[in-house]
Amino acid sequence: MATLAERLEKCYTGAVFDVLRGRGITDTVLPKDVRPIDPSKTLAGPVFTVKGSPKPGIDGHESLLRWTEFLSQAPEGHVVMSTGQDDERALMGELSAETLQYRGVRGYVTDGGCRDCDFIINIGFPVFARFFTPRDIVGAWTPDSFEEPLDFMGVRINPGDYLIADIDGAVVIPGAIAEDVISEVEKIMETESLVRKAILEGVSPKDAYLQYGKF
Template sequence: MNFADRLDACHSSVVHDVMKDLGLPLRVLPRTIIGLEPWMRCAGPVFTVRGRPDPTLDKHNSLLEWATLLSRVPQGRVVIVQPQDDRRALFGGLSAEALKIKGARGYIADGGCRDIDAIAKERFPVFARYATPIDIVSAWRVESYEEPIAVGNEMVQPDDYVLADRDGIILVPGAAVEAVVAAAEQKMETEGEMVKAIRAGVDPLEAYLKHRVF
């Protein structure tokens, strides 16, 4: 199992805790970026995109840029987009279907999305700040791929991994992902023993003193 699959089996809360224990910087994206459906989660190496509004584009060229964006997403990556736009939808149903077929692991936008029902039907994980029917046609273009982008107070680096679930979105440096995943797996195993103890009626203090997690 690769690091992306192993990270996807972890909880963002556990990853946060082990990164804190390892002395790594805690880089969490804004809590206003959430999954379109409660079940949505994704994890893997990131593919960063930055764009901006551009009202000078005609319909053809704006759609050409969007199709190029989808075409450039590599298999096995989680797209993170900084659109520098708080009005339009930066993703929709057909785009979700295209990225799912390409083997992308998810899509995270510091902006809007539309076609929520269609995306949910595709079972493709998408995280965004809001929904809107407004599209990007003749109004938005890509500025860069695979360069550092600012999302909230954090810089997303091209070599980062990301884990997004119902608790939030956390970034893991690529150089530390092996250590973080291994520590998270160990912590979840220990927490499982703690759960068994509590369910068996062991006093919480006694259980904590034995397992040292809560």
């Protein structure tokens, strides 16, 4: 049986947003400048949160030690969401992406930057970031805490929430209603397929909408 993450990965952000909007939840879309390094990838899964911050002048060894501690803790089957309070540095790169992928992490989302993008695209690890830069964290930045609520650019993220991200953007589903929302999205997608089929068979868009109540 497919996991929730696998089911969600077959959905798309527009349908997820529509379902959440129907429940009166509209504040779970990440800002539009969080973009995929590979637009062909859809990322979905339960969230593992990371908070970090700049540490000007920190010893390079110490910064890497703390970074590798994070890599060792990121759990299989999850999406890592990282806030960095940093507009200068890449908070994901080649070796880290390959390590997370090997450990079974589904992907990575950050309000910071990414580097080594060509390599990461080639290995197929989904990363969503705000910008690209060769500047890394060594001697300048560390993760501080894990599995705590995040303020991700104005969107509250709780450990155990679910995220779906694709070419259109990223949406967070509160963990307590994730299964219900995903089931509703799946039903909507089935209905949309019926609407599409009807229109392609000659039914007017208006009549198709009236028949199925969805467009």
